[in-house]
Amino acid sequence: MTAPASDDMPLAPGRPGQAHLVLGLLAGAAVVLFALPLVGLLARVAPGELWRQFGEPAIQDALRLSLEVSLCAAALSVALGFPLAYALARLPFPGRGVVRALVALPMVLPPVVGGAALLAAFGRRGLLGGFLEHGLGVILPYTTAGAVVAATFVAAPFFVTTVEAALRGLDPRLEQAAATLGASRWRIVGTVVLPAIRPSLLAGLALCWARALGEFGATITFAGNLQARTQTMPLAVYEALHTGPDAAIALSLILLAVSLALLAALRGHLARP
Amino acid sequence: MRRILPLLLLAACGGSPAAQTAARTELTVAAAMSLKEALLDLERSFEKDHPGVDVVFNFAGSQALAAQILEGAPADVFASADHAQIERAKARLGPPRVFARNRLVIVAPVGDDRVQSPADLAKPGVRLVIAADGVPVGEYARAALDRLGLREAALANVVSREENVRGVVGKVAAGEADAGVAYATDVTEGVQDRLRVVPFTGAEEIVPTYEVAAVTDSPQPALAAAFVDALAGPPGAAALAPRGFLPP
Numbered sequence: 001m002t003a004p005a006s007d008d009m010p011l012a013p014g015r016p017g018q019a020h021l022v023l024g025l026l027a028g029a030a031v032v033l034f035a036l037p038l039v040g041l042l043a044r045v046a047p048g049e050l051w052r053q054f055g056e057p058a059i060q061d062a063l064r065l066s067l068e069v070s071l072c073a074a075a076l077s078v079a080l081g082f083p084l085a086y087a088l089a090r091l092p093f094p095g096r097g098v099v100r101a102l103v104a105l106p107m108v109l110p111p112v113v114g115g116a117a118l119l120a121a122f123g124r125r126g127l128l129g130g131f132l133e134h135g136l137g138v139i140l141p142y143t144t145a146g147a148v149v150a151a152t153f154v155a156a157p158f159f160v161t162t163v164e165a166a167l168r169g170l171d172p173r174l175e176q177a178a179a180t181l182g183a184s185r186w187r188i189v190g191t192v193v194l195p196a197i198r199p200s201l202l203a204g205l206a207l208c209w210a211r212a213l214g215e216f217g218a219t220i221t222f223a224g225n226l227q228a229r230t231q232t233m234p235l236a237v238y239e240a241l242h243t244g245p246d247a248a249i250a251l252s253l254i255l256l257a258v259s260l261a262l263l264a265a266l267r268g269h270l271a272r273p
Numbered sequence: 274m275r276r277i278l279p280l281l282l283l284a285a286c287g288g289s290p291a292a293q294t295a296a297r298t299e300l301t302v303a304a305a306m307s308l309k310e311a312l313l314d315l316e317r318s319f320e321k322d323h324p325g326v327d328v329v330f331n332f333a334g335s336q337a338l339a340a341q342i343l344e345g346a347p348a349d350v351f352a353s354a355d356h357a358q359i360e361r362a363k364a365r366l367g368p369p370r371v372f373a374r375n376r377l378v379i380v381a382p383v384g385d386d387r388v389q390s391p392a393d394l395a396k397p398g399v400r401l402v403i404a405a406d407g408v409p410v411g412e413y414a415r416a417a418l419d420r421l422g423l424r425e426a427a428l429a430n431v432v433s434r435e436e437n438v439r440g441v442v443g444k445v446a447a448g449e450a451d452a453g454v455a456y457a458t459d460v461t462e463g464v465q466d467r468l469r470v471v472p473f474t475g476a477e478e479i480v481p482t483y484e485v486a487a488v489t490d491s492p493q494p495a496l497a498a499a500f501v502d503a504l505a506g507p508p509g510a511a512a513l514a515p516r517g518f519l520p521p
Binding site: 119123124125139141142143224225226227229230231238239241242243245 | 334336337339340400402405406407431432433434435436444447448449450
């Protein structure tokens with residue numbers, strides 16, 4: 001991440017003329033596209049109503065559940081994703097390119113397709129579903145555990161790809177030097193690798209958590225929609241839009257605030273590598 | 274080519290439909306999901322009787338449609354699966370007319386015998402799917418369970434609350450739930466091989482009732498009124514009866 005000298009480098013000298021006007025107008029249209037929905041959301045809020053909405057059990061359940069599900073998904077993403085990122089970056093195994101593509105796929109796959117695929121794999125009539133239900137007594141569809149699986153499926157790739165890129169950018173001689181000094185693999189990872197890629201770990205974690213928090217398509221498809229069990233905030237927003245728009249606005253504002261806070265935190269981290 | 278490509282893209286994004294359908298009038302009908310097949314049948318006869326008219330449908334749960342209409346979504350006619358959603362959107366609606374009734378049934382996957390009667394919905398461990406609050410089929414289902422004294426126990430078995438009746442039927446047909454509550458008319462060709470229908474014995478007095486109303490600020494009030502008349506009249510009956518709907 002070699003930062004440019006300045007954020008606002010002046011354009012090359014020349015006649016600005018029409019080109020600048022057109023660019024400026026289109027850029028302005030883009031800003032309106034991004035800004036206006038936020039203004040609209042804020043304009044809809046009646047402050048007194050907002051506080052009343054926070055007291056609603058359905059909203060409190062959605063908040064609590066969203067935190068639980070997204071944090072579990074982030075933890076699972078780290079627990080499974082770091083070894084995967086490490087293997088992809090450091091272990092030359094056959095089919096590495098295929099695995100890399102497989103990991104990236106959920107980032108571009110429509111989430112609802114991810115949900116359908118999860119059903120085909122872990123649903124009660126899916127590939128593994130029968131074994132899970134009758135062998136282990138675990139049912140994933142329409143359970144909180146299923147919501148965690150759905151969120152992990154779509155969010156973990158953000159952690160894996162960010163961390164893998166950082167690992168690949170890390171000079172392997174650092175690790176070799178540590179090895180010649182007699183450090184074990186575990187010790188090298190703990191004392192050399194992890195501290196060196198700390199900013200990327202945090203950025204990957206933040207992206208992964210944000211994606212898990214916002215997950216909708218795979219969750220409603222694979223985990224269904226039940227208050228306090230699988231109805232996370234985005235699902236609650238969707239349902240509330242049809243029945244009680246004030247609740248939808250209140251929930252949307254919470255998610256908006258979280259997203260802004262995350263963006264601010266990420267900027268702070270990315271600004272000083 | 275490089276120069277005209279952006280223009281082609283722009284043309285593809287918008288603009289062109291207006292040019293194509295300049296001679297056609299579009300009539301937008303927001304309709305309850307359960308009416309889908311019947312209304313697509315009605316579309317054919319209505320368009321034959323009204324040359325130059327193109328009926329376009331927005332099928333969704335009636336509660337979602339009422340919300341959209343209240344938000345100002347363009348619509349000329351609203352056909353709801355219950356009176357409550359017509360009442361909710363009444364600020365934009367003309368007088369409603371009842372045009373059909375339905376029957377509430379329990380659907381279960383073929384090969385899953387856990388649910389054989391309404392009472393089984395309350396058995397511990399049964400995985401039940403019903404529609405969410407406000408969704409007409411969900412409201413009818415809760416009223417029916419209430420009537421049988423099963424409400425609390427059955428609702429404790431609910432594993433997912435769907436946004437429309439086809440969501441309920443789809444999840445049951447996929448075998449992900451042991452039972453769901455839907456309309457008799459939702460056991461359509463696409464899913465009938467995978468579903469068992471269990472009569473909702475004891476809940477016969479809960480009669481799902483469909484109402485239709487024209488949107489008052491429709492830009493084509495005469496056409497909207499004509500569609501309401503057709504749906505509530507003989508053409509509607511001819512489309513609804515073969516699909517299993519009951520007369521009003």
